[in-house]
Amino acid sequence: MTQETTMSTEAVRPRHDEHRITVLGAGTMGAGITSLALVHGVPVTLVDVDEAALDRARARVDHQTRVAHLMGAVPEGVAPGRLSTTTSLSSVSEATIVIEAITERFDLKAALLTDVGSRTKPGTALVTNTSSIPVDDLAAYPPRPEDLVGAHFMNPPYLIRAVEVVRGPRTAPRTLDALYELLDALRRESVVVADAPGFVTSRLLHPMINDAARVVQEGVANVEDVDALMVGCLGHRTGPLRTADMIGLDNLVDSLRVLHERTGDERCRPCDLLLAKVGAGDLGRKSGRGFFTYERTEQLS
Ligand code: NAD
Numbered sequence: 001m002t003q004e005t006t007m008s009t010e011a012v013r014p015r016h017d018e019h020r021i022t023v024l025g026a027g028t029m030g031a032g033i034t035s036l037a038l039v040h041g042v043p044v045t046l047v048d049v050d051e052a053a054l055d056r057a058r059a060r061v062d063h064q065t066r067v068a069h070l071m072g073a074v075p076e077g078v079a080p081g082r083l084s085t086t087t088s089l090s091s092v093s094e095a096t097i098v099i100e101a102i103t104e105r106f107d108l109k110a111a112l113l114t115d116v117g118s119r120t121k122p123g124t125a126l127v128t129n130t131s132s133i134p135v136d137d138l139a140a141y142p143p144r145p146e147d148l149v150g151a152h153f154m155n156p157p158y159l160i161r162a163v164e165v166v167r168g169p170r171t172a173p174r175t176l177d178a179l180y181e182l183l184d185a186l187r188r189e190s191v192v193v194a195d196a197p198g199f200v201t202s203r204l205l206h207p208m209i210n211d212a213a214r215v216v217q218e219g220v221a222n223v224e225d226v227d228a229l230m231v232g233c234l235g236h237r238t239g240p241l242r243t244a245d246m247i248g249l250d251n252l253v254d255s256l257r258v259l260h261e262r263t264g265d266e267r268c269r270p271c272d273l274l275l276a277k278v279g280a281g282d283l284g285r286k287s288g289r290g291f292f293t294y295e296r297t298e299q300l301s
Contacts, residue, residue, distance in 0.1 A: 019185060022047060022095040024112060025102035026057035026085065028155055028248050028286055029129055033099055034083065035064035036158040039074045040186050043081040045091040054085040063300035068158045075187065092119045097182050099151070101129040104254035109133065110141045117142025125178040127151045131251070132198040132206070132258040135168035146172035149179050152199060153188075155246055156301065165190045166199050197262035198255070205243070206256050207267040210274065212240035216291075217273040223291045241291040245284035249277050 019042045023030050026048035034044045038061065046061075048054050061083060068074050084091070092098050098116060102108055109130065117126060126148045128138055139145035150166025163183055167176060176192075183190050193199050198206065212226050221229070227239025236243075244252055253275065259268035277283075277290060284290030285299055 019043075019096050019182060020094065021045075021182070022091045022098045024048075024089075024098065024100045024116065026050075026053045027101070027103070028251070029153060029157070030101040031057040031060040032064065032155055032157040033101060033129070033153055035061050035068060035156075036153075036186055036188075038081040038083055039065055039068045039078075039158060041075075041078040041081050042182075042185065043083070045084045045086060045095070047086055047089060047091070049087060051087060054087070058083070058085060060300045063297065064156065064158055067301055071159065073158055089116060089119060092116050093121070095120065095124060097125045097127060097178060099127045099129060104131055104133070104251055104258065106133055106137070106258070109138055113138055113148070114141045114143075117144060117147065120147070123147065123174060123178075125149060125175045125182075127179060129153055131202045132255040132262075134197055134262070135166050135195045136170060139168050139170050145170040147175055149175045150195070150199070151179055151183070152201060154201070161187075161189050163188045163190055164199055164201050165192045166195055167192055168195045198259045202255055202259065203263075206252060206259060207265065209240045209244045209247075209252060210256055210267060210269075210271055213244070213273045213291075214271040216241070217271055244274075245290035245292055245294070247284065248286055249274055249282065249284050249290050253278050 021037055021042060022045045023034050024047050026046050030046060034046050037044045046057060098120060102112060122144060124147060126142055128135060128150050129152060130150060131152065135148060135150040139148045142148055148168060149171045152164035152166060154160040165179060180190060215221055215226055216223055223241050227241050230236040231239050253270045256268050256270045281287060282289045285294050288294050288299055
């Protein structure tokens, strides 16, 4: 009797083909993570507070899943997962795993995790895709801090194989195992790091991009030349300013603010050029213009 009660209220670890994930936030990363899951046969409920964001996300997912097929980033013989979109949080109670990918603002994430954590079954992993907020700061909010773990997918998630997994001091081993299982089903490689502001990737990349923008701001070189030198001389794959456009300049500024507040490192204070671009609505690929300009299909990818 007791065992039956336990089984009906605790999350049961799903098999590879039994995942049902809810993704919270239908922006750049929410859409990308959704595309990755769908092409691996995993059904997704994508949630956003903004209906227009859900409309844009459906178009992006449609485009990205086609690109994933063209680029051979899809496993053979796997039927695509089904996508549902909604503004309601009701699906989280049935999800095998919940991935939070909303705006990089501590207050928004804390409020959402408080609500979502009270709706999930105990033992259901709550995964945050934050770029810079320490996982343990967020773990103070859901009722079961041990269910929270970080998975820092990079953009675009359906093409980038490695995922920075952030183990908070209170993350339970079973939560990490659930995340590994999902990443395995999605054919991603995990690199596990300790909890800290910006972890490894944002701590190194975001101040570097801020410096690249500052170099342009100071008139040392133009946008094209900064990227050309970083690609041609230093082997950077896309150049820091094109990478900034891919990330989204609004998200980059939010993330730099978190890093600046939590580390005191002045290199992380967002430079005036970045702030001006965000103020003008030039957010990078997603808005069609940032440091560079983009066609409609590029905005979707
Ligand atoms: P984005 O601005 O493109 O999208 C955020 C979405 O969250 C918006 O559609 C917004 O309406 C939605 N949202 C806000 N509050 C919500 C709530 N309470 N419930 C549901 N939806 C809500 O942001 P993004 O670039 O996709 O970033 C999302 C997260 O992923 C951030 O934490 C960011 O730091 C992280 N991240 C971003 C990148 C990147 O390259 N952009 C890479 C890795 C991690």
